[in-house]
Amino acid sequence: MKQTTRLLDILDRAENGPIVEESQWDMFLVPDEIERVRSEFDIHLDDVGDSIVPQDDALADRLFDAGLALAERLGAYCVSTSRRMQFTRNEILNPINVAPLSISFGEDLDQHTEHKRAIEDPAHMTIKGGGVGTPVPEDLYLLVHQSYAQEPLIDAMINCTMERVYGREIRSRSPWEILTGWHEAELTKAACKRAGRPGLALGCVENAVSDVAELSASSYGGFSRRDWHHVAMISEFKTDYMLLNKLTHLVRTGSVIHSFYNTIYGGSVGGKDGMAIAIVCGCIMLQMIYMTNTHSVSPSHPFLDNDTCPEIMVAISVAQQALARNSRLLTDVVITPVGGPGTKILLYETAAMAILAAASGACGLIGPRSAAGTVPAHVSGLEARFMAEVAHAAAGMSRNDADSLVRRLVAKYKDQLDKKPIGKSFPEVYDLVTLKPLPHWQAIYEEVKQELKQMGLNLT
């Protein structure tokens, strides 16, 4: 693609930028610059009151300018070389202004195209269903993924990780990690075939913590160039050789790239104002450095690991609006609820985030990463179906209506978050032979859908 021609220039910046100690970057450069742009561009999310999906276009535009200014002044940091990777405003704007407004992934009849969306856009978001890195035992791995792949509303699947491989412990940057990457490819592809969707795009290589598994499992016979390959940016705005190795491989093989940056509420970026600025800046830097096709920023709470707290949600909403109004970037929202399968709270959290994302102009939805993605096997395909149904029903909804609905949903679960209702594991909510939800989980799903209909959501 035309934006990937700058690979050598990006790699050069990691070798030639000014040398800075990492502690200086974390302790002073990032927080000080965020505070400076926050003040300069007057970013105060408290001004929107209790609103979670604000309707303030001027605020969204100032937030975009603040994120762009931060990208220009701060750049990114390469941990391997201790160098700042800096860019001029024009160098940053050029790729943003030519970024494609759509990207296709998946193969043959299962190909899907993700499109740029606007705020309150009636077009459907792309649905990328899956457990997003949640660890799953090896014997359940195929079945869990088939439970997602069989859901027709899912446009792509985002894989879980494996607890063990061939019964052995998986160790980072070892042959076991390479074997796990391959096992992920074999089993998720088998799951898609069994579900009748052999060309479904797979979010991969989820088990590739390091570069070795990505490079190996995305070679001949493994994941294809038409799957969507993940490259992370380390918080805050950091990369290293391992990640740049992945990037270089993916660029030279012409693969679809999805990159993400997961900032932490209360971390170096501070509270919700800094987090909103960081989300915008993060997406800009992901485009700048990783030449990525789709972008996501999944902030998390430092004690709950979720993104469904109102203070995080409002930052996500305004940042998505800022990017929707001012850029061509294809941005996704990851849903990371505290609740797990078999609980109503998981569905309330998922619905709130899906409605927020739809009204705020996000292009795709990823997840849900149920039980915050930390409890083994606490994921199932049903919550992804629910996420898709709500997202599609919310397409075209005004921010005002979305805000009202989201606030009502948040009120239902907010006080339960710190109790961490992780719910039940996959075998406790699905029949492992028929791969259908068990009656109690199906009943909860039907009940919450009914509640949402009564709240005014146009669910079928």
Add this chain to the structure above:
Amino acid sequence: MSISKDMKTEYQKQLHLAIQAGSADKGIELARNALDKGLVPVEFFEEIIQPVLEDLGDRFSRLEAFLPELMRGGMVVKAVQEKVLEPIIHEQSDEMASRGKIIIGTCQGDIHDIGKNMVALMLQVNGFSVVDLGTSVSSRDFIEAAKRENADIIAMSTLITPSMPFMKDVIARLDSLGLRDRFKIITGGAPVTREWANEIGADGFGEDAVEAVEACRQLMGV
């Protein structure tokens, strides 16, 4: 000497301002000024530094203060200790009030460090002496550092499942070296559970930064 309540409040306020400004120099100047006026180092630590840092830790646990302030608190206090308090204490052969020395790092293969940084800083602001080995630390390096620093606790963190086995390696290696009883082990990180910590024979587990501090307090009996 005992200091007046007003004086204590003023010094605490000045230290808080130095932390907010991220100015080690201001912190050092404040400590020197207080010692010139007759405070002894242990008094300055217990009456001024500890209450300010505990307040900072409490505010962070309620998310009223954020990581940068915590980092600056750790940086300013470390500078005050190293440049002002410890040299005098060493001269007087006295003991500085520390709750214990902790070696901390993210396990081999994992480059994530924000969670680990939060724990390190919360430990520091709660009176522990902390040596941060950074990210992707091998089991050998954890042990060598613990021996070198004469640490009390080895604290290991990871955000990713494939780095968890390296926690087990540290304990196995300590066993094989006959050093298991010399160091307490605490583990944490998103995929790490209390059950896993028990299974590998760790002495403590912290689900988050606040719990990690409490676990270390219990291990040290402070």
